[in-house]
Amino acid sequence: MITPLARRMLAEALGTAFLLATVVGSGIMAAQLAGGNIALALLGNALATAAMLVVLITILGPVSGAQLNPAVSLVMAIERRLSWSAVLPYIAAQLAGAILGVWAAHAMFDLPILQFSTTVRTGAGQWLGEAIATFGLVLTILGCTAQAPKSTPFAVGLYILAAYWFTSSTSFANPAVTIARALSDTFAGIAPADAPAFIASQIVGALLGLAAGRLLWAGVT
Amino acid sequence: MITPLARRMLAEALGTAFLLATVVGSGIMAAQLAGGNIALALLGNALATAAMLVVLITILGPVSGAQLNPAVSLVMAIERRLSWSAVLPYIAAQLAGAILGVWAAHAMFDLPILQFSTTVRTGAGQWLGEAIATFGLVLTILGCTAQAPKSTPFAVGLYILAAYWFTSSTSFANPAVTIARALSDTFAGIAPADAPAFIASQIVGALLGLAAGRLLWAGVT
Amino acid sequence: MITPLARRMLAEALGTAFLLATVVGSGIMAAQLAGGNIALALLGNALATAAMLVVLITILGPVSGAQLNPAVSLVMAIERRLSWSAVLPYIAAQLAGAILGVWAAHAMFDLPILQFSTTVRTGAGQWLGEAIATFGLVLTILGCTAQAPKSTPFAVGLYILAAYWFTSSTSFANPAVTIARALSDTFAGIAPADAPAFIASQIVGALLGLAAGRLLWAGVT
Amino acid sequence: MITPLARRMLAEALGTAFLLATVVGSGIMAAQLAGGNIALALLGNALATAAMLVVLITILGPVSGAQLNPAVSLVMAIERRLSWSAVLPYIAAQLAGAILGVWAAHAMFDLPILQFSTTVRTGAGQWLGEAIATFGLVLTILGCTAQAPKSTPFAVGLYILAAYWFTSSTSFANPAVTIARALSDTFAGIAPADAPAFIASQIVGALLGLAAGRLLWAGVT
Secondary structure (H helix, E strand, O other): OOOOOHHHHHHHOOOHHHHHHHHHHHHHHHHHHHHOOOOHHHHHHHHHHHHHHHHHHHHHHHHHOOOOHHHHHHHHHHOOOOHHHHHHHHHHHHHHHHHHHHHHHHHHHHHOOOOOOOOOOHHHHHHHHHHHHHHHHHHHHHHHHHHOOHHHHHHHHHHHHHHHOOOOOOOOOOHHHHHOOOOOOOOOOOOOHHHHHHHHHHHHHHHHHHHHHHHHHHHOO | OOOOOHHHHHHHHHHHHHHHHHHHHHHHHHHHOOOOOOHHHHHHHHHHHHHHHHHHHHHHHHHHHOOOHHHHHHHHHOOOOOOOOHHHHHHHHHHHHHHHHHHHHHHHHHHOOOOOOOOHHHHHHHHHHHHHHHHHHHHHHHHHHOOOHHHHHHHHHHHHHHHHOOOOOOOOOOOOHHHHHOOOOOOOOOOOHHHHHHHHHHHHHHHHHHHHHHHOOOOOO | OHHHHHHHHHHHHHHHHHHHHHHHHHHHHHHHHHOOOOOHHHHHHHHHHHHHHHHHHHHHHHHHOOOHHHHHHHHHHHHOOOOOOHHHHHHHHHHHHHHHHHHHHHHOOOOOOOOOOOOOOOOOOHHHHHHHHHHHHHHHHHHHHHHHHHHHHHHHHHHHHHHHHHOOOOOOOHHHHHHHHHHOOOOOOOOHHHHHHHHHHHHHHHHHHHHHHHHHHHOOO | OOOHHHHHHHHHHHHHHHHHHHHHHHHHHHHHHHHOEEEEEEEEHHHOOOOOHHHHHHHHHHHHHHOOOOOHHHHHOOOOOHHHHHHHHHHHHHHHHHHHHHHHHHHHHHOOOOOOOOOOOOHHHHHHHHHHHHHHHHHHHHHHHHOOHHHHHHHHHHHHHHHHHHHHOOOOOOOHHHHHHHHOOOOOOHHHHHHHHHHHHHHHHHHHHHHHHHHHHOOOO
């Protein structure tokens, strides 16, 4: 018999799996077809990811919150919108789903399942990009929660669509996504050695986003 | 005098005809204009298909459910949201509409009406792609039905936009669409010999989606 | 002092002017920048047109209906949703606005104001395209009016986005647009001699759309 | 302790910073990746900007109005929707945020922080473009305020998406944006000497938009 927490973990795992299958799968498809034009590949990759996020948050939001992101779960726990006892199960489900999603993408495109990325993504500019990207993502989520909960799915999808283009790092903004993308030597990959600095930047950005959100919407919720 | 079931069959036929005219017609247009860049052709094809799906489900959903898809009609019958006696009429209307839509696209572009595709689409990766695509489509529909019925048109359109890009098979996810696309030797075609394995994969994916949907939203609807 | 009908005519004229400035202006911009890739030019043209339609119908719909299209005004008069005495004033405002919009686009891009298109658009396939395009547009409008009035702006915008791609004629679907585009020898133009057949096809499609709409949504409105 | 006006200024500054980081950042990214195809670069730039506007107006609108634009603040003050005493603080916050956003984009992409644009943007056609762009933006905002307040975020985002393509100037339509973009010698830049005429055109367009809006929606609000 399925329990409430198990059902929420299933939602987080399945949602993160579809998110990563989309990020990595559409990256492979776009890079294969774009004939070397990276802007066109990024466009297909960004539109697919944004569209999938809108869908996942619409259908899974009422079940688990559709956080799909350890940095968001951390912020929600600090905000007392997620019980601390659920944080580790959520993150475990997100990580498991994310890795499963990457492997599903590899299987669909007849690539080796187990890979490690060799794409270098590093430097102060990109770390700033990750911090800003996650700062804005947390602001988007907190702002919608406070002011327009029904707009959350579209706002998060559109935010990520913009962030793919305006940040130098193409906006990972999610530790589970970062770890899973280290396991794919394709368009969306990141070398494992570069992942920790991305994740640290994301957590700094998320906490600053929480601080700014409290200034902007204090007393509203 | 038009009867209720006849009106619903008209809605399914007309909707599936517009869906296929869009899939095949925009594929022809995009391939003719894209100068060999397949990513650009897929972008036009995917945006047009997604946009049309939002429209069709908005205007026809209240009439017939705007299922436009035998695999969805099967799931809805199992879920007791469509009477079993309506399943065959629905599927007949969907197939007739789908073929009419393909032929309309051919006529608009001054191509021979009757064609058979020669595009090979086969292999375990693509079959997995079709199963995952249909699994996610059914989850999207069941999740919206349970949690956010008014979001169904946008969610389905955006899901297919993403699925065109993240699955290796470009996400047919629909037996009527598969059969009709076998009748078009253009961008969107699939060789008739490859259609049965696609359809089998779609039905497996749809049934697994139904099982997952019951775990996620049991007791909600 | 402005009268109600004058205010509605202002809305129709201003709306059609912005619609044509967008169709023609974005066509010029896209063709100038796309480096000969017509699919890319059509993409910019289609996205801009669809986005503008959503905006115009949102803000002008409550004033005048934001029909912006003589074929739609005709259908609305037959449906008794527009008084017959307002039909000619509406069409006059739409035509005046459409021509003004084309000229504004020319002025913005430093082109001669008065032009006549030399782009041949003719043949049975394109006429069928115009009939199908207008048939679907009328169905979209009637379906939204009957089932989901608040969805009209998005549905019409998305329908036209799809129709730019899936019809061989790129979906003019509007006699005022057709006449005005005859006055622009740019990407969006149509040779004046080819306009009458387009307009005739549009009216046939609109009337068939009305007939189909009555079958689908009879007794709903 | 944060006061109401300070909170609103924070919202305007942060919102304008994200807007400019998106405009300039996505311009840099798109130009770097597009391989010289300017239409493709404009597409990425326009989609990112429009998506970000929808997000910012959704989350910041209830705090400060999310005007993010001195011309809009001026119109709102004339319309008595913003107190005159708040106009200068709003504009100061918008300008400070805009410049900060440009600098953040430069830092993310490892470019020199302080730059001045050398991109010539001048001539009667582009000035007309800016006037029309701002005229339409003000109409969009006033129309949504009068008829469909909840549609404001999407309508403004979609309007700007269209205006990037249909105006010869690519639609700055915002004095704070114009000044800030003079500080970036990248895709989105404008030479400082060309900024004043753009700003003058924007103010003329905004006031004409206010006049037209009063004709269209008088007595509605």
